[in-house]
Amino acid sequence: SQWKIWSEADFTNTWKTRNKDAHKGTFGTGLLLAGSDEMPGSALLAGLASMKIGIGKLIIGTTPFVASIIASRLPEATYWFNGLNKLPNGDWPVGVKGIAIGPGLTDTLLVEEAIKKIWETNIPVILDAGALQKREYPKRNAPTIITPHPGEFSRITGLTTAEIQKNRLKLASDYAQEHQVIVVLKGANTVIAFPDGSGVINITGNPALAKGGSGDTLAGMILALLCMGENPKIAVANAVYLHGLCADELVKTRNENTIVASELSNILGELIYTLTHNIS
Amino acid sequence: SQWKIWSEADFTNTWKTRNKDAHKGTFGTGLLLAGSDEMPGSALLAGLASMKIGIGKLIIGTTPFVASIIASRLPEATYWFNGLNKLPNGDWPVGVKGIAIGPGLTDTLLVEEAIKKIWETNIPVILDAGALQKREYPKRNAPTIITPHPGEFSRITGLTTAEIQKNRLKLASDYAQEHQVIVVLKGANTVIAFPDGSGVINITGNPALAKGGSGDTLAGMILALLCMGENPKIAVANAVYLHGLCADELVKTRNENTIVASELSNILGELIYTLTHNIS
Amino acid sequence: SQWKIWSEADFTNTWKTRNKDAHKGTFGTGLLLAGSDEMPGSALLAGLASMKIGIGKLIIGTTPFVASIIASRLPEATYWFNGLNKLPNGDWPVGVKGIAIGPGLTDTLLVEEAIKKIWETNIPVILDAGALQKREYPKRNAPTIITPHPGEFSRITGLTTAEIQKNRLKLASDYAQEHQVIVVLKGANTVIAFPDGSGVINITGNPALAKGGSGDTLAGMILALLCMGENPKIAVANAVYLHGLCADELVKTRNENTIVASELSNILGELIYTLTHNIS
Amino acid sequence: SQWKIWSEADFTNTWKTRNKDAHKGTFGTGLLLAGSDEMPGSALLAGLASMKIGIGKLIIGTTPFVASIIASRLPEATYWFNGLNKLPNGDWPVGVKGIAIGPGLTDTLLVEEAIKKIWETNIPVILDAGALQKREYPKRNAPTIITPHPGEFSRITGLTTAEIQKNRLKLASDYAQEHQVIVVLKGANTVIAFPDGSGVINITGNPALAKGGSGDTLAGMILALLCMGENPKIAVANAVYLHGLCADELVKTRNENTIVASELSNILGELIYTLTHNIS
Ligand SMILES: Nc1ncnc2c1ncn2[C@@H]1O[C@H](COP(=O)(O)O)[C@@H](O)[C@H]1O
Ligand SMILES: Nc1ncnc2c1ncn2[C@@H]1O[C@H](COP(=O)(O)O)[C@@H](O)[C@H]1O
Ligand SMILES: Nc1ncnc2c1ncn2[C@@H]1O[C@H](COP(=O)(O)O)[C@@H](O)[C@H]1O
Ligand SMILES: Nc1ncnc2c1ncn2[C@@H]1O[C@H](COP(=O)(O)O)[C@@H](O)[C@H]1O
Ligand SMILES: [Mg+2]
Ligand SMILES: [Mg+2]
Ligand SMILES: [Mg+2]
Ligand SMILES: [Mg+2]
Known part of the structure; x- marks a missing residue:
């Protein structure tokens, strides 16, 4: 069938070693448009994950208030203050190789304006959370990735979450093919549907992830794997796979209720080391 | 008698496993009204505890100043700025399944206005610290829980702390039955008295908890266990039990004087894992 | 002689176990007047140390800017904004059992005004850093403790640091007896001189402490040991002893150049546990 | 030849033990002019590294916004608000033994003004990042160190990065000799060229360092090793050596993609301990 379960071997076969002579430019610059004053943490969670999975440079477009919260825990990133408000004027940081927009954003009008500007570029983009609305997607040469949970997919499609949950694979794939976007339909056994009709089913993850912040x-x-130059299909599949695996690792020694999202990216280092060194 | 000592078996028999298909909505949204500019930490301590024991989503109603302090250590929560001031106008975040009010709050008038609005709902509520005043409690279909230490119980009842400490069980139970609230009378061997005259005595905990922040x-x-859908009696008993057990665990390797409240919720993960896997 | 080297046995013989029924009031409320906008960290370092050694409650009198920096790492404390400016008006938090003033303070005039108000009370006080000036000390029923390093003792006494270092014991003791204060003359082998002519020499500590922040x-x-009700002589001797021992413990596994002051109080828990359980 | 590979023996032979009677003054006061509101993390990363490698005192000249971000993670440092703007007026903190300028600075005019004032002193200076421009260097009695990556060396020299990478040793050395500065040409196998024509090649480090923040x-x-009084050649060589070695150590247990710059200085303590105790 066109569906494939993403396995440990799929991950290890596609995970890249960093080139000896690489520099930070080699691993791309990501632009994260996320976080608002009442929802600042989402930008920190997404930013931590990007830096800790291997991106070269990260620019976070957010408010000064949010930046003041993030920066002490993520000093490796830089900021583009109120980037969302500047985007419509064509103001734009140089060298961006991938964009994620949406976590912690609630000003729908501003987000729409920003997305219109993003459509004019050929930069890969991830639409999440506040950027997930019923919409048309223009034809572009760069991938567009949407990451709805069932509630957000309901908002986008007009279907009920019950309908969605009964028919996750088909509905995700139909949407991906019709709109020519990559659909990451989240929840237990996340479904990744590609524009060409193929798809990936993820089997990592557990209900420890059922808590605010996991999606960010x-x-x-x-975002990071895309910026690092990975093929979009593999980038998305590996990110979803690792994200779930972090949770699976944490529940080996800790009760599932007690995991918080900021802990996930902390263990990527040892987790990937183990996987790529054939230790189990 | 109507008094029961809450045991390890009581905990393990009632502690729930997360459903495979659960999502964050399954574990409820809590509203924490806590923290003021000169007492910001209480909101952080209460918030950390909520998230790290398993709540689905947490909204913290507090000042922007306090939010800026909390959010870097608790990026998984979101904020409702100055919620205490907005509540009287009927402004109210959607989907709240439980409320805790009081830690770090000192503006008694504002707190009273908020509590009046809360009485109009059928949302379970915990009154702590600044929300503990001599008062009447309206008849509601949702549980009201009060968590006084002896000094606060003195303020509420007009009795001296010496009188209270001599007769903890009877006084807590009388108050619970008369006012139809759950009384958590804190201190060594916390007493939990229910409106029906029954009660629970807690035997975990130690004087490492005798330090600012433990109560928060x-x-x-x-708050978290209530939002996660647990029966109120069990929710309160298990929270009190685990809270004390965290301190008991910490003093196994560290001097009792040196424990600080922010460390308690950090070890919930391994503690509950051990209890529920029959490891000792 | 009147000089005594403070030994491990002196520490273990005097270190108190917390009473089973204790509550946070049992361990006192400390007032820490420290930190200014350009020197915020001193208040955090002193506050962390107070809380992590066992104080019941800590109120930090500092600026809102400094509080916003401290509170995320020390949520167990509360704040008294701009306390230094409020003190001269007789505004004063209730129930304070000990005061430390000076770390990170540079506004000498304001500090003097505050100290004048403190002299009117019978609350034990520690004068450190910015509060160390050439001055007279009024007769009070509560101990006054000064904690100069040789440079600060030079400022107070008019002697050169070379003169001081050549004659640490005698000079500290003379000052203590003349001014009826406890003098903690810091540096390798800290000297503690009491008003009655007796004194203690400390032999813990090492040059890992020769770095900004150790003194805070x-x-x-x-401050904490005083508030916890310890006899002033023992409180000072045990604090100096433990402070040095933390550094001695850290250099057992880490190079001495790499220790920073905020790490010292982190290991108090295991250190004291080991000492009081006769493990070595 | 005039080129030497810096070895473990070179490090251990030159690394100093702290004198028993040392105090913080013994290890110098550094001035770090770094960080702007949209690039605050660079100042934190540089500051953490300075304090954790052994400097006595650190003053960070930066904005209040940046200070508020740094100080909770680096309470051992103090601040000189907007130092960059004050420098041109001759306002200047006392006792500074070394200066680093550039990380996170983008206001080129202000930086130039500051550098002009620095030239008037005989204080060792490190020019990094925003302070790296095409320029002449005045004759001074104190060392000037520049730390360009190939992109920055291209900006300074007008050569392409390709030309630079083909001929790293010669180009770095020519520049060092012509301008009488120490050139640290970064990237895999960092080259350190001295004004006298000699040079050091570093063989520690790996592409885990190819990420934002490593250079800070x-x-x-x-800065720290200079302030601690080390000979400039050795200070630079040892800093570059240890910086790379931290990364080499981290990738022994963690995947190279997952390391972030703030983790590097964290392991200096154990790393140097091992090297200087002949443990491997
Ligand atoms: N029960 C579950 N099992 C596995 N993964 C889950 C579960 N619940 C939530 N997740 C994952 O956690 C994340 C939640 O995203 P969000 O709802 O946007 O915070 C997604 O990656 C989900 O796939
Ligand atoms: N001596 C003690 N033994 C056991 N638990 C204590 C003791 N002192 C305080 N606690 C607990 O610590 C918390 C203090 O709450 P609060 O006074 O509001 O900060 C309560 O849960 C008390 O039951
Ligand atoms: N070489 C050293 N040996 C032992 N203790 C030291 C040494 N240098 C500094 N200290 C201690 O570190 C602290 C420095 O205080 P301050 O100078 O106020 O930061 C004091 O407690 C000193 O006794
Ligand atoms: N591939 C690499 N191998 C070794 N060191 C590297 C590598 N990439 C970057 N670095 C080091 O990381 C730092 C990057 O500095 P910057 O570009 O200013 O952030 C420099 O010390 C480089 O030498
Ligand atoms: Mg989401
Ligand atoms: Mg309380
Ligand atoms: Mg000092
Ligand atoms: Mg750089």
Whole structure:
């Protein structure tokens, strides 16, 4: 069938070693448009995930208030203050290789204006959370990735979450093919549907992830792998796979109720080391 | 008798496993009204405890100043700025399944206005610290929980702390039955008295908890278990039990004087794992 | 002689176990007047040390700017904004059992005004850093403790640091007896001189402590032990002893150049546990 | 030849033990001019590195906004608000033994004004990032160190990065000799060229360092070793050596993609301990 379960081997076969002579430019610059004053943490969670999975440079477009919260825990990133408000004027940081927009954003009008500007570029983009609305997607040469949970997919499609949950694969794939976007339909066994009709089913993850902030972490991971130059299909599949695996690792020694999203990206280092060194 | 000592078996028999298909909505949204500019930490301590014991989503109603302090350590929560001031106007975040009010609050008038609005709802509520005043409690279909230490119980009842400490069980139970609230009378061997005359005695905990911030952590734990859908009696008993057990665990390797409240919720993960896997 | 080297046995013989029924009031409320906008960290270091050595409650009198920096790492404390400016008006938090003033303070005039008000009380006080000036000390029923390093003792006494270092014991003791204060003359082998002519020599500590922030940590430790009700002589000796021992422990596994002051109080828990359980 | 590979023996032979009677003054006061509101993290990374490698005192000249971000993670430092704007007026903190300028600075005019004032002193200076421009260097009695990556060396020299990478040793050395500065040409196998024509090649480090923030950490390490009184050649060589070695150590247990710059200085303590105790 056109569906494939993403396995450990799929991950290890596609995970890249950094080139000896690489520099930070080699791993791309990501632009994260996320976080508002009442929802500042989402930008921190996505940013931590991006930096800790391997991106070269990260620019976070957010408010000064949010930046003041993030920066002490993520000093490796830089900021583009109120980037969302500047985007419509064509103001734009140089060298951006991938964009994620949406976590912690609630000003729908501003987000729409920003997305219109993004459509004019050929930069890969991830639409998450506040950027997930019923919409048309223009034809572009760069991938567009949407990461709805069932509630957000309901908002986008007009279907009920019950309908969606009964028919996750088909509905995600139909949407992906019709709109020519990559659909990451989240929840237990996340479904990744590609524009060509193929798709990936993820089997990592557990209900420790059923808590505020998990999705922000995933968005950051996808952004990073895209910026690092990975093929979009593999980038998305590996990010979803690792995101779930972090949770699976944490529940080996800790009760599932007690995991918080900021802990996920912390263990990527040892997790990937183990996977790529054939230790189990 | 109507008094029961809450045991490890009581905890393990009632502690729930998260459903495979659960999502964050499954574990409820809590509203924490806590923290003022000169007492910001209480909101952080309560919030950390809520998130780390398993709540689905947490909204913290507090000042922007306090939010800026909390959010870097608790990026998984979101904020409702100056919620206390907005509540009287009927402004209200959607989907709230439980409320805790009081930690770090000193503006008694504002707190009273907020509580009046809360009485109009059928949302379970925990009154702690600044929300503990001599008062009447309206008849509601949702539980009201009060968490006084002996000094606060003195303020509420007009009795001296010496009188209270001599007769903890009877006085807590009388108050619970008369006012139809759940009384958590804190201190060594916390007493939990229910409106029906029954009650629970807690035997976990130690004087490492005799330090600023311990009570805030407990309030957050109770809020979370309530929001996660647990029966109120069990929610309160398990929160009090775990709160004390965290301290008991910490003093196994560290001097009792040196524990600080923010460390308590950090070890919930391994603690509950051990209890529910029959490891000792 | 009147000089005594403070030994491990002196520490273990005097270190108190917390009473089973204790509550936070049992361990006192400390007032820490420290930190200014350009020197915010000193208040955090002193505050962390106070809380992590066992104080019941800590109120930090500092600016809102400094509080916003401290509170995320020390949520167990509360704040008294701009306390230094309020003190001269007789505004005063209730129930304070000990005061430390000076770390990170540079406004000499304001500090003097505050100290004048403090002299009117019978609250034990520690004068450190910015509060160390050439001055007279009024007769009070509560101990006054000064904690100069040789440079500060030079400022107070008019002697050169070379003269001081050549004659640490005698000069400290002369000052203590003349002014009826406890003198903690810091540096390798800290000398503690009491008003009655007796004194203690400390032999813990090492040059890992020769770094900005070490002294702030010590001030916080002394404040806590005083508030916890310890006899002033023992409180000061044990604080100095433990402060040095933390550094001695850290250099057992880490290079001495790499220790920073905020790490000292982190290991108090295991350190004291080991000492009081006869493990070595 | 005039080129030497810096070895573990070179490090251990030159690394100093702290004198028993040392105090913080013994290890110098550094001035770090770094960080702007949209690039606050660079100042934190450089500052952490300085403090954690052994400097006595650190003053960070930066904005209040940046200070509020740094200080909770680096309470051992103090601040000189907007130092960059004050420098041209001859306002200047006392006792500074070394200066690093550039990380996170973008206001080129202000930076130039500051550098002009620095030239008037005989204080060792490190020019990094925003302070790296095409310029002449005045004759001074104190060392000037520049730390360009190939992109920055291209900006300074007018050569392309391709030309630079083909001929790293010669180009770095020519520049060092012509301008009488120490050139740290970064990237895999960092080249350190001295004004006298000699040079050092570094063989520690790996592409885990190819990520935003790595260079800031290095600048802080060099600043500290200079302030601690080390000979400039050795200070630079040891800083570059240790900086790379931290990364080499981290990738022994963690995947190279997942390391972030703030982790580097964290492991200096154990790393140097091992090297200087002949443990491997
Ligand atoms: N029960 C579950 N099992 C596995 N993954 C889950 C579960 N619940 C939530 N998740 C994941 O957690 C994240 C939640 O995203 P969000 O709802 O945007 O915060 C997604 O990646 C989901 O796939
Ligand atoms: N001596 C003690 N033994 C056991 N628990 C204590 C003791 N002192 C305080 N606690 C607990 O610590 C918390 C203090 O709450 P609060 O006074 O509001 O900060 C309550 O949960 C108390 O039951
Ligand atoms: N070489 C050293 N040996 C032992 N203790 C030291 C040494 N240098 C500094 N200290 C201690 O570190 C603290 C420095 O205080 P301050 O100078 O106020 O930061 C004091 O407690 C000193 O006794
Ligand atoms: N591939 C690499 N191998 C070794 N060191 C590297 C590599 N990439 C970057 N670095 C180091 O990381 C730092 C990057 O500095 P910057 O570009 O200013 O952030 C410098 O110290 C470089 O030498
Ligand atoms: Mg989401
Ligand atoms: Mg309380
Ligand atoms: Mg000092
Ligand atoms: Mg750089």
